Amino acid sequence: MTHRGLFIGGSWRDSGDGATVDVENPATGQVLASVADATPADGLAALTAAHDAQKQWAATPARTRGEILRAAFELLTERREQFAELMTAEMGKPLAEAKGEVAYGSEFFRWFAEESVRAGGTWSAAPDGASRLLTMRQPVGPALLITPWNFPLAMGTRKIGAAVAAGCTMVVKPATQTPLTMLALADLLREAGLPAGVLNVVTTTRTAELVEPLVRDPRTRKLSFTGSTPIGRLLMEQSAEQLLRLSLELGGNAPFLVFADADLDAAVDGAMAAKMRNMGQACTAANRFLVHESVAAEFTARFADRMAALRVGEDVGPLIDARARAKVAELVDDAVRLGARTLVGGAPVDGPGYYYPPTVLTDVPPEAALNHEEIFGPVAPIATFTDDAEAVARANDTEFGLVAYVFTRDLARAVRVSEALEAGMVGVNQGIVSHPAAPFGGIKASGFGREGGAEGIDEYLETKYVGLAV
Template identity: 70%
Template sequence: MAVSQKSLLASVPTQLFIGGEWRDSLSAQTFPVHDPATGGVLTEVADATIADGTLALDAAVAAQQDWATTPPRERGEILRRAFELITERADEFALLMTLEMGKPVAEARGEVAYGAEFFRWFSEEAVRIHGRYAVNPAGGSRLLTMNKPVGPAFMITPWNFPLAMGTRKIGPAIAAGCTMVMKPASETPLTMLALAALLTEAGLPDGVLNVITTSDTASVSEPIIRDPRLRKLTFTGSTAVGKLLVEQSAEQLLRVSMELGGNAPFLVFDDADVDAAVEGAMLAKMRNIGEACTSANRFLVHESVAEEFAAALARRMGALTVGKGTKAGVEVGPLITDKARDGVHELVTDAVDRGARVLTGGEKVAGRGHFYAPTVLTEVPADARLLREEIFGPVAPVTTFADEDEAVRLANDTEYGLVAYAYTRDLGRVIRVSEALEFGMVGVNTGIVSNAAAPFGGVKHSGFGREGGFEGIHEYLETTYVSLNP
């Protein structure tokens, strides 16, 4: 039987989760969580203070030694149970994400499956933390290396993927034997609080995961980051904030992983299957309403197929149904805040003022909520801001190129380097372009690259470190070398 919105919200914890206990903020203050589709208040959650943050780190530090010595198989089984519980409650998690973030329920179910997969993947990696034994090339001694948990980690996650951004950090930390303090986005804290409750049910010991919600992230986070007991910082969010956090982390020389902004190019070559490219473009652009760091931000299309591609994309984008994500048939939900919607419209207006042509959309949707019409622009000039800045909304600017060299040059002409997409049927071009693109990930003839079994992350101003894949767990491990003289 489907759960109702009222009963679901009543079942989600709204307090801080510290040392295995649900507790109010020391200030006894709360802050509201809003529904972006209506602007209404869903509920209130505890508003953590600096002192609450210290208590959360205290709990993580106290639990670290016992957790680090917990058998890997036991850690993996907890993750496996959590994966199964999330899968069983997919509808509840999907509805909760839709309520606090806005994405349609059908798409939220996709995030539940994707987010849960990190727990299944890292449940298997927990028992595959390997060391190395070798003979000294010069003879005599033996070389032994071992991997150990980094130690207490501080995690800051964004609002756009409330479940998956948490599971892909929590999963490898649990598998590696690290304790955590998690700070979810103030716009979407409910999914993380529900996940903490589920992990407790799955058998995670007290203090391994601590969750603090706050309306003042900067003030609460900085003392945690500067505390000498913390050993790891991981953040997903904007490049500007990431740079500030890296500066703060330098005081304690923390292990740091940063998954930051993107400006993804979507290349369509003259030999591409245009219909397939449009299908991929819809996935790369409209996943999560365009509010994703992996979202295609610039459509670079060969001049011989640009008109055909843009017209087909505009037809598809213009036919999408916009509305509250809980309603049947809705394909595009609201943006997270009115400020976010204003920012998207400002970028569109700037492009149009500079000469871009609107094929569809280009305007705010009237009425309650933070809705913006799916938009396709052509004839976008090179100096338009939306070719340089992350749009984070349902807007597709189309520009052209003449040859492969120009396509690569335009694609790389950005400070960001998270993901790029390319559509072509030429295998040689696939290799050449993939090697030439300055991005941490490349999607060839596909509009989705995210996969729990693959290393997610970027280069340049898109950050460093990887989440997922075999590489993901190593972000939470330190290497010790032992020289043995037999």
């Protein structure tokens, strides 16, 4: 895992102007490594490599593509420790959680290895009997994949696995803060047998200057982006020129609903998982806790005790950088200024690294900014509701619609509430919904398109219809 250059056309190279960018360890603030800082010309070179490889890769048998993904899954599983240590160093998540991400991320390669041979078409007779109706699935073409820093492995495997299975070549632009994992993954895929030019990786600080020409280039046929809603909107505008196929997985503001009949042990366990995965730095993180007034005191006390028991620096890693920590502190200070009470945490941790402690707030007024903005940190604001209608209305009172969590022992309520919630995913009595075999994605300002599941490969395939006279 020593490569620090750009991966273009199967070879490692420096950036066109020789520039580099430092990668920082958020636990210490120290520089880990320097990687190539790609120019827009480097991005176009990567697209040329993908375009040149597309025809041959699309003609590669699906079984062959699947076997490459299976080999990559096995290699990643064997090297779980190495990849976990690399992620912990560049992103800050605790080692146990990093190992969990490797296990989760590698499963996308196994899943799409199996899906690659299932992307078939259909054959039927026309109703009038005069012709036969044939449909076939074909790869969209070269794809631009932009991945975030918070899950530097899994967000890559989720996109790359689907593209490889479908027969699409790609240019991957990983987040500036966490490029090392993607560079290591590119080398692993090369070792697994992925042909030159199918996967190209460009690391850069000049993201806007590099990405826009790629989005506007007619050789690009697909864009998949995971990141903030404002950037997603901008990319959607830019992609309109070429009418690109789009998958946008954007921001979230997940409600966590605890009803009066909920199993509180399960609800607290679910709250810890939904809030503290990745230190709250996840688009699926529970952002607003809405608890029925009859169980609010008990739930809050139990949850606060669990949050207070977490050890900063061991159970809880740092936030990604100083700006992220400052944003979390600003949201907490705003809520407290407006009348919220702090039960646990509430102030940045002194010392090296970008740590913010697990924090629980109660009596958070509706106008507090953290009710409307994605917190992206280990902060849990708790409010109460009186009935199901109020719970659903408050849960839906956001422009976002990625995921929601529901805790109840009433099956009928679980179905009613799940149907009423404006979210692309709902976790019922569980605090983690992500699964390689399930479609991941949102609605409203959380974007559109799905990753994972049987739907994941569809994002990279076109349907062609052929009418046959008989």
